[in-house]
Amino acid sequence: MGTRVLVAKPGLDGHDRGAKIVARTLRDAGFEVIYTGIRQRIEDIVSIALQEDVKLVGLSILSGAHVGLTTRVVDALRAADAGEIAVVVGGTIPQTDVQKLLDVGAAAVFPTGTSLDTLVRDVRALTKNEDDL
Template sequence: MTTPVRVLVAKPGLDGHDRGAKLVARGLRDAGFEVVFTGIRHRVDDIAATAVQEDVALVGLSILSGAHLALTRRTVQALRAAGGDDIPVVVGGTIPASDVARLREAGAAGVYPTGTPLDAIVADIRALTAPED
């Protein structure tokens, strides 16, 4: 029996809307991932520390507040500072198409605007966390 891939789903900042994050967390769990869900309103330093402590393969941020660029950039930096620079970060939520490239430049390995099909998110995260040959 193989060990499931561990991922962390987090809501950074003051955004209190967690329905999308819970749907993605459940979809990932149903797809065979082990999901660590931090809940709402967490500081990026705490998210990074949890990711390293829980030895996750990926961090998924759910951001609806409009602060996706700053929070993604800060999370990537916090992971580096915490020793988790090998942990990819993906971000989903209310993200205008014009910000997708900017999020990738900020270090996001995947970007999922509202309305991205759950199957596409799962497939992408599976590819991002696949063991290298």
């Protein structure tokens, strides 16, 4: 079994083609992927992440609310004593917001146009066990 990751669509954004492509790409790269579907509440994303014992939560956000939603997910994971779960963000993210997302706790940011090879490489690096070294 591969490393478990969660791909989530927080908030009201109803477009999930990109999230499904990311989920499939990660699965094909050997990850065990849990996909939440669209319009998920922060509390539900965190609950699923804990129940499924994931190493990484990938947020797919196209709505423009990426900084607020990412902050809320990172804070909720920390509040649940799960701050070690990496949070990455992808979607329609202006370059000017990449550092803001990193500052609020995102481990990586994947704006529109990021190659799938880069995504897989970075997710592998973020989820690598010390035992794997």
